[in-house]
Amino acid sequence: MLNISGYLNGYDEEIVDTQNNISVNSCGHYKLINLKKFETLRVAGRQDYQLLYVAHGNADFLIKNKIKHVSAESFILYYPGETQHYRYYLKDHPDVYWVHFSGLQTDGLLKKYNLYPHHIFHVNTAEECKRIFDKIIRELQLKRSNFFNLANIYLEELILLLSRQIAEETSQSQKSSGLIEQAIEYFHKEYRNNLSIGEYARKCNISCCWFIRSFKKHTGATPGQYLSDLRINKAKELLKNGTFNISETAEFVGYDNPLYFSRIFRKNVGMSPSEYLKKQRPYPG
Numbered sequence: 001m002l003n004i005s006g007y008l009n010g011y012d013e014e015i016v017d018t019q020n021n022i023s024v025n026s027c028g029h030y031k032l033i034n035l036k037k038f039e040t041l042r043v044a045g046r047q048d049y050q051l052l053y054v055a056h057g058n059a060d061f062l063i064k065n066k067i068k069h070v071s072a073e074s075f076i077l078y079y080p081g082e083t084q085h086y087r088y089y090l091k092d093h094p095d096v097y098w099v100h101f102s103g104l105q106t107d108g109l110l111k112k113y114n115l116y117p118h119h120i121f122h123v124n125t126a127e128e129c130k131r132i133f134d135k136i137i138r139e140l141q142l143k144r145s146n147f148f149n150l151a152n153i154y155l156e157e158l159i160l161l162l163s164r165q166i167a168e169e170t171s172q173s174q175k176s177s178g179l180i181e182q183a184i185e186y187f188h189k190e191y192r193n194n195l196s197i198g199e200y201a202r203k204c205n206i207s208c209c210w211f212i213r214s215f216k217k218h219t220g221a222t223p224g225q226y227l228s229d230l231r232i233n234k235a236k237e238l239l240k241n242g243t244f245n246i247s248e249t250a251e252f253v254g255y256d257n258p259l260y261f262s263r264i265f266r267k268n269v270g271m272s273p274s275e276y277l278k279k280q281r282p283y284p285g
Helices: 106-112 126-142 147-167 169-190 197-203 208-219 223-241 246-252 258-269 273-280
Strands: 002-007 023-031 037-042 049-056 059-063 066-070 074-078 084-089 095-102 120-122
Touching: 002 126, 023 126, 023 147, 049 126, 095 126, 095 147, 106 147, 120 147, 126 147, 169 208, 169 223, 197 208, 197 223, 208 223, 223 246, 223 258, 223 273, 246 258, 246 273, 258 273
Parallel strands: none
Antiparallel strands: 002 023, 023 095, 037 084, 049 074, 049 095, 059 066, 059 084, 074 120
């Protein structure tokens, strides 16, 4: 397990700063490499705030007594006294940053920048967020001149970045609606071809994680699921009309491997293509 951390006083402690406006207590970076599961449970929470960032993969967080499966490029904010329960699984490839902080103006700052009283935030600036966390960790580790002030400035930069994402949420929503409609049209036109969701996102100059999350929010399905459903529905139509046999149908809707097509078809429809074909045309001729 990768564990890179920096602490204000050299070790992990709950500090409630009553002298500075905002104060970073500790900051770190977790990444599972061999450990199958990592879990944290603080029933009574902590006295300070905790901001976590899922840079890659997925993780589970307890938010208001409900477990939330949080995807990449998401922030989670825990308030003082809240139960903190979160877990990471190796199979989900989690890469998580965290920072603990307090201060005289922390409440006011979070309210001013519209983070309070929310818990989960999504961003589209992964590299910038990681860069800020790395700088905070470095300042706390090296403790060079003015490290304390610099670490606090970097934390405020992170909060401002989150605030901007929230402020732009409406316009982003409008933008995403257009992009999703464009993607749906593209899928309907090109479904027979070998499509890569990641490549499509790159062509549109958008984050793949953001695209998947926005697409699911608008359609209820991920792009991959939507494309699969589209292909199988077209296959059902072709089989029902007797246009092609099963192998020809598989190839026509974009599956080079008939066995893989049959497996996906069964998963979506609840029966194999041959069973479906027999049900649609029970009598020969």
